[in-house]
Amino acid sequence: MSNLVYITTETHRTVDGIQPDWIHPHLIQSTDPTKGRQFRVSGPIPKGACLLVDRPYAIIPVDEDPGNIICSNPACNRPARNSERISCPKACLSDVIWCSNTCQVADQVRHGFECTWLKRYAGPIRAKWSEYDFGMLWVIVRLLARRHAQLHELSIVGDYMSTEKPNHDWEGIDSLCGSSDTWSHDKVRSWSTLVKKYLQSSSALPHGMGVDRVLHLICQEEANSFGLYPRETGHFPVPNPPIDRGEQFAAAVYPTAAIANHSCFPNIIHKADEKGRMVFTASRDIFPGEECCISYFDLTKYKDLSSRRDHLRRSFLFVCQCSRCVSEEPVEEQSEWTALPLMGSL
Numbered sequence: 001m002s003n004l005v006y007i008t009t010e011t012h013r014t015v016d017g018i019q020p021d022w023i024h025p026h027l028i029q030s031t032d033p034t035k036g037r038q039f040r041v042s043g044p045i046p047k048g049a050c051l052l053v054d055r056p057y058a059i060i061p062v063d064e065d066p067g068n069i070i071c072s073n074p075a076c077n078r079p080a081r082n083s084e085r086i087s088c089p090k091a092c093l094s095d096v097i098w099c100s101n102t103c104q105v106a107d108q109v110r111h112g113f114e115c116t117w118l119k120r121y122a123g124p125i126r127a128k129w130s131e132y133d134f135g136m137l138w139v140i141v142r143l144l145a146r147r148h149a150q151l152h153e154l155s156i157v158g159d160y161m162s163t164e165k166p167n168h169d170w171e172g173i174d175s176l177c178g179s180s181d182t183w184s185h186d187k188v189r190s191w192s193t194l195v196k197k198y199l200q201s202s203s204a205l206p207h208g209m210g211v212d213r214v215l216h217l218i219c220q221e222e223a224n225s226f227g228l229y230p231r232e233t234g235h236f237p238v239p240n241p242p243i244d245r246g247e248q249f250a251a252a253v254y255p256t257a258a259i260a261n262h263s264c265f266p267n268i269i270h271k272a273d274e275k276g277r278m279v280f281t282a283s284r285d286i287f288p289g290e291e292c293c294i295s296y297f298d299l300t301k302y303k304d305l306s307s308r309r310d311h312l313r314r315s316f317l318f319v320c321q322c323s324r325c326v327s328e329e330p331v332e333e334q335s336e337w338t339a340l341p342l343m344g345s346l
């Protein structure tokens with residue numbers, strides 16, 4: 001991180017009302033007819049420049065590495081050492097810890113929302129479904145818990161419905177792409193069962209949303225959540241010998257970072273910092289008008305066109321249209337793609 005170039009002239013710029021911790025003045029949002037929302041740059045970006053620092057709206061530890069459990073306070077998120085961990089007094093879940101009394105007190109309202117749900121359902125979901133399903137549902141509960149805590153704060157200062165202070169962060173979650181049309185019927189049916197069993201609005205989870213909205217939230221979360229790893233993702237060309245990104249230690253949803261599309265020839269490297277904030281750094285010089293892309297997967301793992309596209313199709317449900325994939329397509333496939341009707345034009 002030592003060679004990052006921070007340009008600090010516009011510290012409070014927003015992307016369509018969403019306010020990340022920091023965004024480079026040249027990073028803008030636009031729309032691509034095939035890929036949807038995207039990041040572009042309006043001016044030159046030197047290699048090493050920091051483009052974005054985005055706070056997670058919700059983050060959960062992933063159980064692989066019990067040495068690396070992150071503080072539950074969303075304003076902190078730092079990995080806490082064993083000796084400094086404070087557990088929930090109601091013992092809702094061993095993965096819920098805070099790194100100090102201050103963080104625990106600051107997180108009371110948000111955690112209060114998830115605590116009963118975790119105590120009641122974490123065990124049964126892990127036993128009857130899977131660790132993956134539990135993680136996915138817990139991210140949803142944390143999204144709802146954060147929204148609840150923000151609404152609570154706004155109601156304390158008396159401007160809950162004020163148009164001057166809308167809940168910018170939740171707008172970012174609301175605008176994430178993803179819908180039930182993207183996923184298979186079986187998948188959507190299984191998520192619908194999970195929502196009805198475990199995520200309906202109740203005294204244990206008073207979010208006030210209908211089943212369809214929560215199901216839609218799952219579809220959005222599944223299309224937009226990030227895995228957090230100890231090392232950077234997106235170095236290209238892959239260094240020799242290759243350095244992978246390590247074991248995942250958390251999963252998170254970032255309202256602004258989620259706008260970044262994937263490329264197998266990315267110009268951005270991404271990695272979460274010590275507070276769980278997603279940091280985008282230019283991996284080469286980027287020219288005005290260029291799209292800014294991250295890599296959604298570890299480029300050391302999938303190398304040729306078919307393995308990259310298969311992986312993206314299976315895990316992210318889209319056919320990669322990045323410049324590298326399109327240029328590597330056999331000529332007959334290229335003409336098939338160009339023959340497909342586009343939804344619009346640039």
Ligand SMILES: C[S@@+](CC[C@H](N)C(=O)[O-])C[C@H]1O[C@@H](n2cnc3c(N)ncnc32)[C@H](O)[C@@H]1O
Nearest residue numbers: 035036037177224259260261262318320321322
């Ligand atoms: C995390 S979102 C990225 C932002 C998204 N474009 C939007 O409109 O919000 C991931 C989705 O973007 C689209 N996408 C991202 N990278 C792509 C690529 N290389 N080729 C085609 N579609 C892509 C896919 O629809 C994918 O499900």
